[in-house]
Amino acid sequence: MTNHQLYLAPMEDVTDPAFRMLCKRYGADRVYTEFVNADALVRDIASTTRKLTIHDEERPVAIQIYGREPEAMADAARIVEQAHPDFIDINFGCPVKKVAGKGAGAGLLKDVPKMLEITRAVVNAVHTPVTAKTRLGWDENSLYLPDGTPFIVDLAERLQDCGIQELAIHGRTRSQMYRGEADWTLIGEVKNCPRIRIPIIGNGDVTTPERAKECFERYGVDAIMIGRATFGCPWLFAEMKGLPAPQTMTEKVAVLKEHVLAAIEWCGSDERKGIVHSRRHFAASPVFKGLADFKQTRIALLRAETLAEVFAIMDEIVAKWGANNE
Numbered sequence: 001m002t003n004h005q006l007y008l009a010p011m012e013d014v015t016d017p018a019f020r021m022l023c024k025r026y027g028a029d030r031v032y033t034e035f036v037n038a039d040a041l042v043r044d045i046a047s048t049t050r051k052l053t054i055h056d057e058e059r060p061v062a063i064q065i066y067g068r069e070p071e072a073m074a075d076a077a078r079i080v081e082q083a084h085p086d087f088i089d090i091n092f093g094c095p096v097k098k099v100a101g102k103g104a105g106a107g108l109l110k111d112v113p114k115m116l117e118i119t120r121a122v123v124n125a126v127h128t129p130v131t132a133k134t135r136l137g138w139d140e141n142s143l144y145l146p147d148g149t150p151f152i153v154d155l156a157e158r159l160q161d162c163g164i165q166e167l168a169i170h171g172r173t174r175s176q177m178y179r180g181e182a183d184w185t186l187i188g189e190v191k192n193c194p195r196i197r198i199p200i201i202g203n204g205d206v207t208t209p210e211r212a213k214e215c216f217e218r219y220g221v222d223a224i225m226i227g228r229a230t231f232g233c234p235w236l237f238a239e240m241k242g243l244p245a246p247q248t249m250t251e252k253v254a255v256l257k258e259h260v261l262a263a264i265e266w267c268g269s270d271e272r273k274g275i276v277h278s279r280r281h282f283a284a285s286p287v288f289k290g291l292a293d294f295k296q297t298r299i300a301l302l303r304a305e306t307l308a309e310v311f312a313i314m315d316e317i318v319a320k321w322g323a324n325n326e
């Protein structure tokens with residue numbers, strides 16, 4: 001258990017207002033939007049500006065942007081500021097080809113001067129506190145500078161000098177994508193560097209209350225950011241903090257149902273769209289893990305297209321497996 005700060009990580013197509021609000025209710029100390037493309041914001045593309053939708057109930061909330069040109073990023077930050085987020089976060093960590101391959105996200109780990117230029121441009125463009133999120137380095141060969149200093153320690157100091165207020169570090173390189181285990185020792189080295197004054201947020205593979213506690217104790221980070229472990233489990237923050245959380249399968253399924261309803265609403269009351277959008281949560285939820293002879297029911301749940309079907313299957317799950325899990 002921990003009483004330290006726990007944040008919901010930014011996740012594309014996952015951290016929409018519906019999910020953020022639930023995580024906030026169950027104890028997330030800060031939530032992030034999914035990354036928002038700077039160029040699309042500047043061009044005023046409706047599907048992108050919609051991603052700036054935030055609600056007072058979810059505060060503090062960070063809106064994350066990504067891009068590869070300082071000017072466009074500064075313009076995007078000014079647009080984002082009009083949505084009044086508590087933080088504007090810059091993505092320097094996305095590893096996927098269509099982003100990093102074009103010199104944005106983690107692609108900037110290969111061009112630190114440009115990364116710093118973007119950071120300064122964004123910081124100077126807005127009054128809102130600017131934060132950043134990055135990875136340990138480009139690949140395993142670039143984890144250390146020639147003098148032996150970890151790349152990420154040096155980078156953290158430079159970003160700090162550009163005026164960011166906090167730095168989140170995912171303990172993987174770009175090459176690792178999401179494979180292998182997150183390396184927290186280098187995150188700890190950043191935190192322990194006497195020149196670093198800004199809060200350091202650790203991220204990567206924190207899935208249980210025990211691991212959260214261990215990461216705070218061992219690495220001394222100021223906050224932990226949690227991503228994938230929240231899928232179908234927005235109450236994870238409460239479990240980590242020892243706050244009231246749903247206990248029984250009945251209670252947990254009730255929260256998942258509430259999430260589907262909120263997702264449908266977020267998808268413009270398009271029932272099918274909201275359900276498809278929720279499938280990632282059904283597929284990964286710990287509520288449906290380890291149930292005996294669950295395969296067919298799981299397939300049905302992941303194929304259902306109407307709310308009536310989804311709710312009926314969920315009720316059936318509680319009736320059939322709930323007693324062993326209450």
Ligand SMILES: Cc1cc2nc3c(=O)[nH]c(=O)nc-3n(C[C@H](O)[C@H](O)[C@H](O)COP(=O)(O)O)c2cc1C
Pocket residue numbers: 009010011012013014033034035064091093094133170203204205206225226227228229
């Ligand atoms: C589906 C998915 C979407 C993601 N989208 C973003 C994003 O938009 N911005 C970002 O900074 N990181 C993004 N990430 C990375 C997460 O924020 C986080 O750094 C990563 O999942 C490691 O944390 P975890 O082990 O707790 O999941 C995404 C990760 C996943 C799995």
